[in-house]
Amino acid sequence: MKTVETTRSARRASRxxxxxxxxxxxxCVMPVSALAVLPNWHSFASVANDAGVKYNLDxxxxxxxxxxxxxKFDGGGLNALHITTNTGSPNGQVTDSTSATGSFYVSxxxxxxxxxxxxxxxxxxxxxxxxxxxxxxxxxxxxxATDSAPTSYAYQAGALQETFWQDDFAYGxxxxxxxxxxxxxxFYGQNxxxxxxxxxxxxxxxxxxxxxxxxxxxxxxxAQVDYEIGNFTGFGAFDAYxxxxxxxxxxxxxxxxxxSGTGSSGYTVKI
Numbered sequence: 001m002k003t004v005e006t007t008r009s010a011r012r013a014s015r016x017x018x019x020x021x022x023x024x025x026x027x028c029v030m031p032v033s034a035l036a037v038l039p040n041w042h043s044f045a046s047v048a049n050d051a052g053v054k055y056n057l058d059x060x061x062x063x064x065x066x067x068x069x070x071x072k073f074d075g076g077g078l079n080a081l082h083i084t085t086n087t088g089s090p091n092g093q094v095t096d097s098t099s100a101t102g103s104f105y106v107s108x109x110x111x112x113x114x115x116x117x118x119x120x121x122x123x124x125x126x127x128x129x130x131x132x133x134x135x136x137x138x139x140x141x142x143x144x145a146t147d148s149a150p151t152s153y154a155y156q157a158g159a160l161q162e163t164f165w166q167d168d169f170a171y172g173x174x175x176x177x178x179x180x181x182x183x184x185x186x187f188y189g190q191n192x193x194x195x196x197x198x199x200x201x202x203x204x205x206x207x208x209x210x211x212x213x214x215x216x217x218x219x220x221x222x223a224q225v226d227y228e229i230g231n232f233t234g235f236g237a238f239d240a241y242x243x244x245x246x247x248x249x250x251x252x253x254x255x256x257x258x259x260s261g262t263g264s265s266g267y268t269v270k271i
Contacts, residue, residue: 035200038171040178041073045253047119047205048168049160054117054205055145055243061251069119069203069243072252073180080110081210081242081255082265087220090213092257092265094188100229104267105222106210106240110255113212115242116145118223119253120206121177123186123199126234128166133230135163140208140223145245150209155218159207173198177239179256187237188259188266203241210242229269238267 038045044064047053058070082092083104090107106118122134138160143153175198177186185192186199211221229236242255249255259266 035169035172037174038071038178038201040176040182040184041071041180043071043178044068045071045178045203046170048164048170048202049162049205052205054207055245057245058252069241070252071178071241072249072254073178075180075249075254077180077249077255078258079263080108080112081115081240081257082107082109082263083238083240083257083267084222084265085267087222090220090222091263094259094264095267097267097269098271099269100232100271101227102267102269103224103226104238105219105224106206106257107220107222108210108212108242108255110212112149112244112247114149114244115210115255116143116150116245117209117243118206119241119243120204120225121201121239121241122164122204122236123172123177123201123239124232124234124236125197125199126232126236128169129231130166131231132166133163134232135161135228135230136204136206137161137226138206138208138223139226140206140219141211141217141221142208145209147246150211153209153211156208160205162204164202164204169200169202171202172200174201175199177201177256177259178241178253180254185259186239187268188264190259199237229271233271235270236268238269 052067059066062070084092139157141153143150214221
C-alpha cells in the first residue's frame with residue numbers, strides 16, 4: 001500500500017534547482033506559467049501530488065499525456081458520488097464551513113458498489129499569498145484495480161499525507177467543474193451568469209477508493225478527508241471525482257458529486 005509524505009523544504013529545493021537551470025539557459029527571469037482552462041469532458045487532468053496519479057493507465061488507453069487521468073464523462077455521473085460530513089448520511093449534504101480545518105467523507109451509493117480511486121478537487125476564487133498551503137490527510141480502503149469488484153482490500157489510515165502550495169494550482173481561470181454537463185457549477189448556489197467570478201483549480205489523488213455502503217467497514221467504506229488550510233482568506237470549494245479501471249462507462253473518471261438541484265452535496269470554506 002502506498003503512503004505519500006512530503007515536506008515543504010524538499011519540494012521547494014527541487015523547484016529552486018529546476019528554476020535555476022531555466023534561468024541559466026535563457027539568461028532571464030521567466031514569468032510564472034499560466035493556468036490552463038480544463039474542458040468539461042474528454043480531457044486529461046494532472047494531479048498536484050508529488051508522486052503523481054495512483055493509476056497511470058489512462059495515458060496509454062486514450063493516447064494522452066503521461067501521468068494524467070482521463071475526464072471521460074460520456075455517460076451519467078452525478079447520482080452516485082457524494083460528499084458528506086456523516087457516515088450515517090451517505091447521500092451527503094451541502095456544507096458551508098467557516099473553519100480552516102475540518103473533515104468530510106466521500107461516499108458512493110451507485111449500483112456498481114465501488115470506485116477504484118478518489119480524486120479531490122479544490123477550487124478557489126481568492127487571491128492567494130505566496131505562503132498559502134493546504135494540507136490533506138486521506139484515509140480509506142486500498143486495493144489493486146482489476147476488471148471486477150475488489151475482493152481483497154485493506155484500510156489505510158493516512159494513505160495520503162501531503163501539503164500543497166500556491167503553485168500546485170494547474171487549471172483555470174474558469175467558472176465550471178469537469179462534468180458530463182457543460183457549464184456545470186463548482187459549488188452549490190453558484191451564479192453561473194457571473195462569468196467574472198472565476199476559479200483556479202487543483203486535483204489531489206487521495207490514494208484510496210470507496211466501497212459501497214457497508215456498516216461493518218471502517219468509515220462505512222467511505223474515503224475520509226481531513227484538511228487544514230494555512231495563510232488563506234477567502235472562499236474555496238471541495239468536489240470529489242471517482243476513477244475506475246472497468247465499469248459500464250469504461251476506464252477513466254466519469255463521476256462527480258452533484259452541486260445543482262436535487263441530491264446536491266458539497267463542501268465549501270469561507271474564512
